[in-house]
Amino acid sequence: MLQDFAFVGIFIVVAIALAGGPLILAWLVRPAKPNPIKSSTYECGVETYGDAWVQFKVQYYIYALVFVLFDIETVFLFPWAVVYNQLPLFAVLEMALFILILTGALVYAWRKGDLEWV
Amino acid sequence: MNVINDPFTWLAGQLVNWLSTFMPANGVSITMAVLRAASLGIFALVMFMVMTWIERKGVARIQNRIGPNLAGPWGIFQPLADGVKALTKEDITPDHADRIVYNIAPILSAVAAMIVFAAIPFGPGLIGADINIGILYILAVSGLGVLAILMAGWSSNNKYALLGAFRVVAQLVSYEVPLVLSIVAPVMLAGSLSLVTIVEKQPVWFILVLPASAVIVMLSGMAEVGRSPFDLLDAESEIIAGHHIEYSGMKFALFFLAEYVHAFGVSCIVTALFLGGWRGPDIAGVTVPWLWFFIKAVLLFNIMVWARGTLPRLRIDQLMAFNWKFLVPLSLASLIVVPLADRLAQGMGLTQGSWPWALVMLAFNVAMILWAFALVSAAGRRARMAAQVPAEVTAAESHDESGYGEEHGLAHGADAGHAPAAAGAH
Numbered sequence: 118m119l120q121d122f123a124f125v126g127i128f129i130v131v132a133i134a135l136a137g138g139p140l141i142l143a144w145l146v147r148p149a150k151p152n153p154i155k156s157s158t159y160e161c162g163v164e165t166y167g168d169a170w171v172q173f174k175v176q177y178y179i180y181a182l183v184f185v186l187f188d189i190e191t192v193f194l195f196p197w198a199v200v201y202n203q204l205p206l207f208a209v210l211e212m213a214l215f216i217l218i219l220t221g222a223l224v225y226a227w228r229k230g231d232l233e234w235v
Numbered sequence: 236m237n238v239i240n241d242p243f244t245w246l247a248g249q250l251v252n253w254l255s256t257f258m259p260a261n262g263v264s265i266t267m268a269v270l271r272a273a274s275l276g277i278f279a280l281v282m283f284m285v286m287t288w289i290e291r292k293g294v295a296r297i298q299n300r301i302g303p304n305l306a307g308p309w310g311i312f313q314p315l316a317d318g319v320k321a322l323t324k325e326d327i328t329p330d331h332a333d334r335i336v337y338n339i340a341p342i343l344s345a346v347a348a349m350i351v352f353a354a355i356p357f358g359p360g361l362i363g364a365d366i367n368i369g370i371l372y373i374l375a376v377s378g379l380g381v382l383a384i385l386m387a388g389w390s391s392n393n394k395y396a397l398l399g400a401f402r403v404v405a406q407l408v409s410y411e412v413p414l415v416l417s418i419v420a421p422v423m424l425a426g427s428l429s430l431v432t433i434v435e436k437q438p439v440w441f442i443l444v445l446p447a448s449a450v451i452v453m454l455s456g457m458a459e460v461g462r463s464p465f466d467l468l469d470a471e472s473e474i475i476a477g478h479h480i481e482y483s484g485m486k487f488a489l490f491f492l493a494e495y496v497h498a499f500g501v502s503c504i505v506t507a508l509f510l511g512g513w514r515g516p517d518i519a520g521v522t523v524p525w526l527w528f529f530i531k532a533v534l535l536f537n538i539m540v541w542a543r544g545t546l547p548r549l550r551i552d553q554l555m556a557f558n559w560k561f562l563v564p565l566s567l568a569s570l571i572v573v574p575l576a577d578r579l580a581q582g583m584g585l586t587q588g589s590w591p592w593a594l595v596m597l598a599f600n601v602a603m604i605l606w607a608f609a610l611v612s613a614a615g616r617r618a619r620m621a622a623q624v625p626a627e628v629t630a631a632e633s634h635d636e637s638g639y640g641e642e643h644g645l646a647h648g649a650d651a652g653h654a655p656a657a658a659g660a661h
Contacts, residue, residue, distance in 0.1 A: 124364040125363070125364050128352075132345070133342065135276045135280060136342045136346050149326070158393050168331075176405075177405050184408045194570070195371065198423040199427060199428060216570050216571055223564065233556075
């Protein structure tokens with residue numbers, strides 16, 4: 118098992134090399150003639166107004182919260198799924214109940230209008 | 236085991252024999268691991284080229300064009316020509332960009348797409364590393380791609396790039412939920428997170444046992460890659476190109492590499508989870524598991540190309556509504572229905588993995604899907620009625636509202652609470 122993860126580590130290094138290699142090659146080959154107009158921000162030819170790093174809608178944050186809710190649910194689901202075949206019927210029904218409770222959370226977010234894109 | 240069954244293992248065996256003539260055992264295993272990793276990575280790059288070619292040819296045929304046809308026979312060397320072009324293009328970093336993050340983002344994007352291949356079983360024994368948490372590793376690693384896109388959008392200091400990045404994070408994070416929830420079902424039936432075990436447990440392909448999960452995984456996989464009709468992240472007509480608007484040359488090419496490698500990775504994952512992986516009949520009396528896996532994965536990629544060529548882009552609110560109000564409830568329902576149907580079938584004395592058992596599971600899944608569609612169409616009809624009634628009373632006031640209801644019948648369809656609320660507003 119440790120050997121397998123060692124391979125994953127080697128593969129990550131190889132992937133970084135395969136992605137970075139062309140960049141280094143391009144750095145050797147490509148021309149470099151910068152000028153102020155070329156390196157200005159490209160926004161459809163319209164003069165850039167202000168900074169791009171601004172406040173954004175709270176809607177994104179609410180989606181992130183609902184995502185975290187379900188992602189934590191899957192943390193409980195995967196171990197249950199792996200041992201599913203050895204479980205008694207009681208444990209299966211219990212998980213169905215757990216999913217139903219979480220569906221309640223989804224219905225709540227839905228009724229509160231948090232799933233509407235505004 | 237002969238050369239045709241598995242040429243790769245045979246080649247590796249020959250190489251090990253040759254290496255051990257002048258190397259200690261440890262050195263041989265380390266060299267082999269590095270060679271295996273290198274060939275897997277180069278395989279991913281080659282697949283990137285093949286996939287771009289298939290996509291351009293396929294979309295061209297759908298649009299009644301010829302597509303690339305000058306570089307080599309049928310334009311097959313077009314990706315190489317594109318690569319050379321990307322190499323010689325000037326690299327522009329916009330003023331006020333966050334330089335470090337701006338340069339790391341394309342590399343992270345490509346790496347996140349490539350390292351998925353470490354745990355994909357292309358054939359029996361033909362896998363980078365058979366880690367026992369294979370599918371969990373793939374889910375975790377492909378999540379890094381979202382981070383890379385957010386980094387690219389944020390560091391470009393461009394409003395369009397930032398808008399694109401925000402949309403992407405909202406979209407990818409949302410579609411991750413039905414993807415992960417639906418992958419639980421095959422894991423449950425196979426009793427393992429390892430993709431090798433999941434493939435071995437499919438005498439009947441899981442697409443017949445769990446059609447709902449298969450379709451949800453394929454759809455949300457397409458959304459995860461950000462391909463049309465879910466390509467809001469680089470909607471050219473609205474936000475120019477989203478997060479990679481300021482990138483040029485090789486860095487731009489790396490984002491495309493990430494997209495196509497990820498798309499092929501999703502095809503491979505769906506193949507392994509639902510299409511029986513390397514399982515398939517013998518061809519001319521020879522078992523060629525790797526060829527079967529390859530054929531299935533390329534066919535799935537062609538379905539993605541087909542969808543891209545025929546479907547228009549969804550709007551962001553339709554996209555989110557489709558996910559949260561249709562895919563997520565459906566995958567939750569399938570998580571309740573599948574174990575109960577399985578227990579019922581086993582209670583009837585059918586063994587897991589047999590054809591009668593698969594038919595019972597199929598019946599339950601089809602019933603669930605039909606029920607979901609009935610709910611959606613009923614809710615859509617209610618929403619349309621609610622939007623039409625006030626249109627007759629005050630036509631001028633609610634003109635745009637009724638149009639909205641018509642367009643959004645399906646997207647808001649699963650929204651049961653929406654119709655009474657809309658009716659109450661008038």
